[in-house]
Amino acid sequence: MQQLWNRLLPKYVRLPLLLVVLVNMVVYYVPSRLLATDVPRYDLSIALDAMLPCVPFFLLFYVLAYGQWIGSHIFHSHDSVQLCYRLAMADILSKVICMVCFVFIPTEITRPEIVGSGVFEWGTRFIYTIDAPVNLFPSIHCLESWLCFRGAMMLRKKNAWYITAQGVLAVLVFASTALIKQHFVIDIPAGILACEIGLFLSGRCKLWRVFETVQTPSAKAWLKQREG
Numbered sequence: 001m002q003q004l005w006n007r008l009l010p011k012y013v014r015l016p017l018l019l020v021v022l023v024n025m026v027v028y029y030v031p032s033r034l035l036a037t038d039v040p041r042y043d044l045s046i047a048l049d050a051m052l053p054c055v056p057f058f059l060l061f062y063v064l065a066y067g068q069w070i071g072s073h074i075f076h077s078h079d080s081v082q083l084c085y086r087l088a089m090a091d092i093l094s095k096v097i098c099m100v101c102f103v104f105i106p107t108e109i110t111r112p113e114i115v116g117s118g119v120f121e122w123g124t125r126f127i128y129t130i131d132a133p134v135n136l137f138p139s140i141h142c143l144e145s146w147l148c149f150r151g152a153m154m155l156r157k158k159n160a161w162y163i164t165a166q167g168v169l170a171v172l173v174f175a176s177t178a179l180i181k182q183h184f185v186i187d188i189p190a191g192i193l194a195c196e197i198g199l200f201l202s203g204r205c206k207l208w209r210v211f212e213t214v215q216t217p218s219a220k221a222w223l224k225q226r227e228g
Helices: 002-008 011-034 045-050 056-077 081-105 119-130 142-155 161-180 187-203 207-214 217-227
Strands: none
Touching: 002 161, 011 056, 011 081, 011 142, 011 207, 056 119, 056 142, 056 161, 081 142, 081 187, 081 207, 142 161, 142 187, 161 187, 187 207
């Protein structure tokens, strides 16, 4: 079991991915705790939002996104230590951008009443009950799925089918956020932009190297042995 665990999550992967999860939780929960309930919230809807129907079927892609994120983070981290660190740092920096926006541009969406007894209708109502209609701009769902697509493009051994699959799934996730009325349309490009800023700061500004200095001693020893 230990051997399987080490193959799935090598030591150099664990700290970056743990920080990704922790930062995600902070960004999701802290802004709503910082802001009083009576703080004015913005409606960022545009004409296209009113034109788009509510399609509960797209809940399928909204939920599948979680599997995409987990699987992609692990798979891409195995490509190289550098890519693991670059994507993890990009994810963290993008989420910090989101948190700033959540605090200073608080938004709220008015969601429709979901009628019907189908599994997707039930699932959409369930999502509505556990996820408050706030923390919308930028969309973390879109940010994460775009990062999966961009990570696929950054692999050393590129696979056209894999890149295409990640791109198609990302677009379907984008559509799902607007079609189940979890987000405004403008939240989609905002999520992509936040991701691209995170990638720029992580890659071009070399901020991913922070992980080289903060890694655990056991991870550093493992990497030294691997590279030797």
